[in-house]
Amino acid sequence: MDRRISFTSGLLGLLLVSGQALADPPDRHEFTLENGLHVVVSEDRRAPVVTTHLLIKVGSSHEYPGQSGLSHALEHLLYRGSAKTAPGEFSKVIERLGGTDNAYTNRDFTVHHQTLPSERLAVALELSADLLKGAHLSDSEFVREIEAVRSERRERVDEYPAARLDEQLQAIAYPQSSYRTPVIGWMSDLERMHNDELQAWYRTWYAPNNATLIIVGDVQLDAVRREVEQYFAGFTRQILPRTKLPLQSAATGPRRVTVYDAVNRPRLVMAFNVPTYATAESATDVHALRLLDALLGKGLSARLSTRLERQQALLFSPKVSYGALARGDTLFEISASINTAQPKPLADLQAAIWAQLQAIKSTPPSTAELARARALLLAENTFFQDSLSGQASDIAAMLGSGLPASQLDNDRSNLEGVTPEQVQQAASDYFTAERLAVAYLQAKEADDE
Structure with missing residues (x-):
């Protein structure tokens, strides 16, 4: 789910690449740092804009019973203070530079993304690196943000019949699969969630070898590689939990x-x-x-x-x-x-x-x-x-x-x-x-x- 709605009207034409159609697939390159960070660079020079997506391979399907909603709640809390930003400052920095940012969580992964003028790519990379390893996750901000998540659940699910219908459908449609876990989490789990759970979730999954940095726009591969190495190469590879595919295609009965x-x-x-x-x-x-x-x-x-x-x-x-x-x-x-x-x-x-x-x-x-x-x-x-x-x-x-x-x-x-x-x-x-x-x-x- 989106952390928030963010929009800067001045960038709209550039986000749509000035109305120019993409006739051919852009040049796409991939490389991996020694610490396991996977990087995908797609060169599209129709406008002087770049978007960066930091993909973390953790979502609601990775969560254990009683801990639903951890990935989504963590997505929220990451913007409430870090080594380089005060609570709420992340988005203000992006906005001052004429850009937009947002984040979303689904069953399989979490994405933090920014779109900026291409000359400001280094800012997006520095802030993304800070998200990956610099978040404070303080107790005081947790209290504030977890209440925002609970309120989001009440407004978008509990008080919205169609959303409750979909949630109940997922629960019976996936008797053997972890896809039955709602992304936002069950309210009973949100009410008893503690900050130390989120801190442990962050330490476990937000690792360079569990992340992919996707960069699309008006960029040069060699320059991107140098800047990525500058901001991300210092992080250490971690041992990750073993994961299994959420399988549920076999016929289980009506x-x-x-x-x-x-x-x-x-x-x-x-x-x-x-x-x-x-x-x-x-x-x-x-x-x-x-x-x-x-x-x-x-x-x-x-x-x-x-x-x-x-x-x-x-x-x-x-x-x-x-x-x-x-x-x-x-x-x-x-x-x-x-x-x-x-x-x-x-x-x-x-x-x-x-x-x-x-x-x-x-x-x-x-x-x-x-x-x-x-x-x-x-x-x-x-x-x-x-x-x-x-x-x-x-x-x-x-x-x-x-x-x-x-x-x-x-x-x-x-x-x-x-x-x-x-x-x-x-x-x-x-x-x-x-x-x-x-x-x-x-x-x-x-x-x-």
């Missing part, structure tokens, strides 16, 4: 949870346990699942919105979500709300969505439909790559998933190589009742049903 709240529009989420690029036996399965995501849920002609929302008026705002980049098995999610003008039970919506999935199992998509899905995926990726932050975030997602930075370099040819029959087979293999977890968000009066 599961269901219902969350009751004062909602006007009941909602349904269907989630299937599926692999990712990091866990699949065949990458073709993942290519096909991505195409199914687009075919069912992307664009005006997507099957669910066309057939179930506009033609049948059965449901409202269907969405499909599948993230192929993760270090463990994930979920293929389909969600929708009832059409309040013609309300039907959520079970009817579920049956209608099942029928659309069965249609793909019975008949492969046409070549034209598959081409449309492929074009949507490629266009989406191209748009995301057109910003420096988008490029850096993509690299972070791949490396944080245990994949090479080059994972998607051949994405066009990989997607073009998938046949309609392979898409049909993926639907048959993964859209099964045994892999399904279902979550209903119902009005409180439905409790007696």
